[in-house]
Amino acid sequence: MHNRIKAALLPAFASLGLASFGAQADGAPHALGWIEKATIEPWGTEVKAKLDTGALTSSMHAENIEQYENDGETWVRFTVEVEDEASGDVVEQRFERPLYRDLTVRGAGGKEDRPVVLMKLCIGQTIYEEQFSLEDRDDMLYPVLLGRRTIQDLGPVDVTETFTRDPECGGDATVHAYEQKTYDEDIGD
Numbered sequence: 001m002h003n004r005i006k007a008a009l010l011p012a013f014a015s016l017g018l019a020s021f022g023a024q025a026d027g028a029p030h031a032l033g034w035i036e037k038a039t040i041e042p043w044g045t046e047v048k049a050k051l052d053t054g055a056l057t058s059s060m061h062a063e064n065i066e067q068y069e070n071d072g073e074t075w076v077r078f079t080v081e082v083e084d085e086a087s088g089d090v091v092e093q094r095f096e097r098p099l100y101r102d103l104t105v106r107g108a109g110g111k112e113d114r115p116v117v118l119m120k121l122c123i124g125q126t127i128y129e130e131q132f133s134l135e136d137r138d139d140m141l142y143p144v145l146l147g148r149r150t151i152q153d154l155g156p157v158d159v160t161e162t163f164t165r166d167p168e169c170g171g172d173a174t175v176h177a178y179e180q181k182t183y184d185e186d187i188g189d
Contacts, residue, residue, distance in 0.1 A: 032123075032154055033161035037085060038144060039169065041120040041127055043093050046085040046167060048142050049121070051157045055147035056188055057103060058130050060119060061137035067099060067115060074099040076115045078134055082143045095119075103133045118178050122169035128153060129178040148187040 038049040040060075062078040069075070076099050081092035097117035105112045114133040121128050121144070130150045137143055151157060153176055158164075 031156040031158035031161065031164070033164045034157055034159045035142065035162040036123060036165065037163055037167055039122040039167040040080065040082075040093075040144075041122055041169065043080075045080075045082060045091055045093070047082050047144050048085060049123070049144040049146050050142040051146045051151055051154070053148060053151060053157060055145060056149060057116065058132045058147045058150045059114075059135055059137065059145040060132040061140070061143035062134035063136055063138075065115065065134050070098075076117050076134065080143075100131055105133070120175075122167040122173065123154060124165045125168050125173055127169050127173050127175045129176060131178070149183065152184055152187055153181070 032051060034051050036049050036051065037046055039046050060080065061082060062080055065076060065078045067074055067076055075096055077094065077096045079092055079094050081090065083089070084091050095117075097119070100116045100118055103114045103116050105114060112135075114135050116131050116133050118129055119132045121130065128150060130146075132144075137145075146154070
């Protein structure tokens with residue numbers, strides 16, 4: 001039925017020049033799916049990332065989270081243990097990053113404070129440096145959740161699709177550095 005609706009609406013949208021429906025004229029995917037493969041850089045481990053338009057800030061699975069002082073600045077040390085989607089092996093890596101900010105998350109279970117750090121992910125052929133709150137997501141299906149601040153740079157999300165592109169970031173990949181980012185005020189707080 002879904003395909004019949006697409007087929008019925010396609011001529012109307014085509015006449016308006018809006019016939020993307022998840023694909024460009026050349027057949028390359030336009031919108032990302034609600035789940036995509038990404039690699040955590042520079043580690044290169046491939047993970048499943050859920051694109052969540054209901055979240056503002058992205059989140060990454062982390063364990064053994066510790067804050068410490070380094071030359072007068074607060075840093076965060078943490079372990080990322082995930083299944084590498086490319087190999088099927090469970091792998092872990094210890095990271096140390098400057099604390100970007102603290103985030104207070106309010107939900108049904110009360111409020112929780114989380115550290116936020118800048119991390120890099122490869123999606124498609126581009127590396128994105130983004131804010132990630134760190135939390136133990138062991139009980140979640142997806143170790144990485146991408147919120148609206150990140151999705152704003154990625155483009156539209158097609159909730160009927162998954163895995164529309166593979167992460168392929170080599171040494172010549174485009175890097176979207178966080179300090180060059182501007183936010184659309186309409187993405188919310």
